[in-house]
Amino acid sequence: MSCSENTNAPAGDPLDAIDDAVAAAAFRRLVRHLRHRHDAQNIDLMGLAGFCRNCLADWIVDAGAPLDKAQAREAIHGLPAAQWKARYQTEATPEQLARMAESLKRNGGTH
Template sequence: MTPMDAQLKLELEAAAFRRLQQHLIQDRPDVQNIDMMNLTGFCRNCLSRWYQEAAQEAGVEMSKAEARETFYGMPFERWKDAHQTEASPDAQAKFAKSHD
């Protein structure tokens, strides 16, 4: 493996994040957040919250709504209306059990 400096490492990590974001927002909007939470323990909203936390650590004030809009590429309510479906009782029960 070719050695890399800190800047290149940062750029590669950012590129990987952008690819994950594209995959979750553009390529697989059919996958529901609750299903992601039940399988992986995180979802798109978690990623937007982590983005918000990173911004705040860097001294950038960012609200939850602003972070979600940045991550989703649109207001969250618009995303929900276009892509989110009602969670099944089974998915809700799994979520409740894993997030007591």
Template sequence: MTELTKEQQTEFEAAAFRRLVRHLRERADVQNIDLMNLAGFCRNCLSNWYRDAASEAGVDLSRDASREIVYGMPYEDWKNLHQAEATDAQKAAFDINKPADG
């Protein structure tokens, strides 16, 4: 395996994060509940992890600000534009699959 410097690792992780965020923005048709049910995380989780990282670095970042970083717009705007009401099947799957810390 190729040994990476700490700087390379950070650079590549940041690039992968940016690509994931771009992909999630482009795939607004994929609902958060579907992401949760299939992958165990959603856009909100990602924004929470971003906020946690900021907090660990001593940066006070609001939930709204971290969500806007992930969604590319205020969360309420994204919800109004893209979020559909969860179906009973989606809700049932979420109850079965939701993370223990969720």
């Protein structure tokens, strides 16, 4: 699963007017929500929305967080990614993989 920054934000996007502290608080709430909802598998998030926890980790690094990939994933998952994967991740089904591939096409090459 590959994640890159979506740079297709429209000019004058009202999201850009939200105070950074407010946006950061909302982001932290989203991450903590995902930490709580282990039943929401990354493959299902990718299939439905075209992004997952690993994407969020990539995005914080892309935004300038002084973390390597492993550290960023640990920050998002709440524990080392390998440990999270062993504890919570299930084997992807062919149907999940197909939904993810279709969903990624809708991202227009970026997400």
